[in-house]
Amino acid sequence: MIDIHSHVVWGLDDGASSVEDSLSMLRTAAEDGITDIVATPHSNAQYRFQPGLLQHRMEELAALSEGKPVIHPGCEFQVTIDNLGPLLDTPSSYTINAGPYLLLEFPDFHIGRHIESILRQLLNAGIVPIVAHPERNPLLLRDLDRLESWIELGCLAQVTALSITGGFGGPPRSAALRLLDRGLVHVVATDAHDPQHRTTRLSAAYNSVRIRLGEDAADLLFTDNPQGIVQGRPLPGGKQMLAGPPKKRWWQF
Numbered sequence: 001m002i003d004i005h006s007h008v009v010w011g012l013d014d015g016a017s018s019v020e021d022s023l024s025m026l027r028t029a030a031e032d033g034i035t036d037i038v039a040t041p042h043s044n045a046q047y048r049f050q051p052g053l054l055q056h057r058m059e060e061l062a063a064l065s066e067g068k069p070v071i072h073p074g075c076e077f078q079v080t081i082d083n084l085g086p087l088l089d090t091p092s093s094y095t096i097n098a099g100p101y102l103l104l105e106f107p108d109f110h111i112g113r114h115i116e117s118i119l120r121q122l123l124n125a126g127i128v129p130i131v132a133h134p135e136r137n138p139l140l141l142r143d144l145d146r147l148e149s150w151i152e153l154g155c156l157a158q159v160t161a162l163s164i165t166g167g168f169g170g171p172p173r174s175a176a177l178r179l180l181d182r183g184l185v186h187v188v189a190t191d192a193h194d195p196q197h198r199t200t201r202l203s204a205a206y207n208s209v210r211i212r213l214g215e216d217a218a219d220l221l222f223t224d225n226p227q228g229i230v231q232g233r234p235l236p237g238g239k240q241m242l243a244g245p246p247k248k249r250w251w252q253f
Contacts, residue, residue, distance in 0.1 A: 001202045002036045002226035003029065003069075004096060005076065005103055005132060005158055005189035008200065009057045012041035012050065015193045022061055025192055029200035030068045036230055037069045037200065038096050040103050044078035051075075051093045072097040072230055076132055078105045079118055091127050099232025103158070104129045111139050116150075123154045128237075130156045130229070133191060134184075135163045135175035148184060154237050156186040156225075161205035162198060164188065180213065183239035187229065188221045217242040 007015020008025045016022040029037050039058060043049035051073065058071045074096035077087065092098040102122065106115075122129055131150065134140045134157055140147050151157060162168055163176040179185050188209065192200040202222055210218035220240070228235045 001032075001034050001206060001222045002230060003034050003190050003192070003200060003202060004038045004074070004101075004130070004187060004226045004229050005040050005160075006037050006192040006200060007039075007041060007076075008037060008071070008192060009039040009041060009054055009061065011057070012054060013047040015041065017194075019061070019064070021195050022057075023064055024195040025200045026061065026065045026069060026071075028195065029190075029192075030065075032201045032203050034069050034200060034202060036072060036227075038072045038074045038230065040074040040076045040096075042078070042105070043075045043083075043094065044105070049075050049077075049094070074103060076103050076105050078107065079115075079122075081114065081118075084118060084121070087127075088121070088125055091125065095127065096130075097230050097232065099229070100126055101128050101130055101156070101229045101232070103132050104155075105132045106137055106140070108138055116153075119150060119153055119155060128154065128156065130158050130187070132158050133160045133163070135159050135172050135179055136168065141175050144179075144182070144184070147179075148182075148239070151184060151238060156229075156235070156237060157184055158187045158189050159185045160191045161188050161202050162190070164205040164208050167198075177212070180209065180242060183242055185221060185242075186235065186237070186240060187225045189226070213242045 010016040010018050010022045075094050095102045159176045163172040166173045190200050206218050206222045
């Protein structure tokens with residue numbers, strides 16, 4: 001499995017607070033079957049994104065963890081009119097593994113009408129936005145048609161593993177399953193922040209999706225699509241046809 005959203009590098013935001021935390025999270029990821037992980041520190045009004053420091057600490061962690069899992073750079077970008085210029089000037093500083101995919105976070109209290117024009121600007125510039133954890137955004141959940149229209153534009157959507165397994169409570173779990181059933185999910189990631197509570201595990205969510213939608217769908221969301229994102233390959237967008245597992249005949253029960 002491949003994790004495209006984590007706060008595994010210490011001291012850059014509200015994620016790992018020490019190198020020991022980072023190493024513990026990396027060990028958990030490797031033990032859980034995660035072969036690659038993307039470090040996506042926040043880039044917003046509260047946390048200044050520092051790509052040089054991120055790269056330096058990634059290299060330090062890679063040496064200490066013997067490269068298991070492989071760490072790739074990225075960020076969780078909260079887009080505004082003010083920070084759009086720097087993003088468009090040097091997109092590879094912000095995108096996942098310097099490819100075309102950008103993890104986008106939206107505030108919980110307001111998503112302006114201008115966001116559609118920003119998404120079009122990004123797509124026209126060759127940047128593919130990945131909407132981070134829409135199942136935890138109350139504004140998007142009240143208007144799933146808006147999220148679907150972004151996906152029709154060419155955006156992708158990422159749901160959090162812990163939401164699927166109920167770690168954030170009932171409403172996010174219900175929302176995550178609703179998004180999966182509607183085909184509005186392209187990738188599942190950990191959004192890990194610490195070694196204990198929001199850590200680097202995907203296997204439990206993978207099993208939940210496999211039981212609900214079948215092994216092919218689980219592989220698509222946890223391995224195939226995230227691998228394509230890390231490698232910068234074009235992915236089939238739009239609504240996903242995540243068919244459920246084959247129904248049993250009455251004589252198979």
